[in-house]
Amino acid sequence: MEATHPFDLVGIKNEAASEKINKPTLSFWQSVWHRLKKNKLAVISLYFLAATIVFAIGSTAVTSQNDANQFNTNEAARYKNLPPKSGLPIPFWNGTGHVLGNADRTDVYAQNNVEEKFILGTDNLGRSLGKRVVVGLRISLFVALAATAIDLIVGVSYGLVSGWFGGKTDTAMQRGIEIISAVPTLVVVTLLAMLFGSGIGSIILAIALTNWTGMARQVRNQTLTIKERDFVLAAKTLGESGPKIAFKHLVPNMAGTIIVQVMMTIPAAIMFEAVLSAINLGVKAPTASLGTLIADAQQMLEYYPYQILIPATLLVLVSLAFVLLGDGLRDAFDPKMLDE
Structure with missing residues (x-):
């Protein structure tokens, strides 16, 4: 029985194209980086x-080491233990904190008459913690x-x-x-x-x-x-x-x-x-x-x-x-x- 319609070639029609490798060749280190990128936590x-x-x-x-170590002994009582202050109304980052002997939170900077802002606060000697x-x-x-x-x-x-x-x-x-x-x-x-x-x-x-x-x-x-x-x-x-x-x-x-x-x-x-x-x-x-x-x-x-x-x-x-x-x-x- 003769076919009324010829068969159609489905897929790649060019023999040369079938030999083409679509995936690029990666070196060892490129392959390592390719696998590492799949691990989001590792990349972050x-x-x-x-x-x-x-x-x-x-x-x-x-910031040098001397800048972080130096402090003024005459001003230590005024600057010591200042809480973090960002200058923005952010809770626990607005310069308020507990003072020894007082259970309520107060503006420690205003109480000590300190105009500077220490983003991460100060330590017990008045040095910038940041x-x-x-x-x-x-x-x-x-x-x-x-x-x-x-x-x-x-x-x-x-x-x-x-x-x-x-x-x-x-x-x-x-x-x-x-x-x-x-x-x-x-x-x-x-x-x-x-x-x-x-x-x-x-x-x-x-x-x-x-x-x-x-x-x-x-x-x-x-x-x-x-x-x-x-x-x-x-x-x-x-x-x-x-x-x-x-x-x-x-x-x-x-x-x-x-x-x-x-x-x-x-x-x-x-x-x-x-x-x-x-x-x-x-x-x-x-x-x-x-x-x-x-x-x-x-x-x-x-x-x-x-x-x-x-x-x-x-x-x-x-x-x-x-x-x-x-x-x-x-x-x-x-x-x-x-x-x-």
């Missing part, structure tokens, strides 16, 4: 941390980033050497990590404070001496796996040296693990600095960090809660942002996650 955390770091660095031109929070954020970030940088250099180098050589060298180096991990960090901080005095340098050194072991273990495990792959064996056959293979082949292939570990180390260092400052083993007074601000304000929490809530909230937000970004990066670097 990334932008928040970028803005926070830029603000902390840029504020050095406006300036001290800015300086405290800057110092806390500096301590965490400096300690993490040392952790990155020492941990990656140690892990590469241990995993690359293996055998007795690896066994001896891993026993060294176990010994260092068994020593409490607080003991190291106390010894360094006795030798060099408490301060920023002692905190950075203490964190750097004890926190690199986690990075070293991660890098060592990755090195043991990657060094057996074909491209590494080919590089050995071509006569490339060990250091060149390490930095040209091993480190790029474990970059995801290293970056995620760094993102998890920074908030731990920030919190550790805050704890040390709270027990007077951290930053020396009158220099402010987020930890010292929390420690100084805890005794007056009942009467001036803003003095502890402001630095504590900022500390939690920054630490949480690093953790969320680290989780997002861990998922983005996961090779099992395919682009849709």
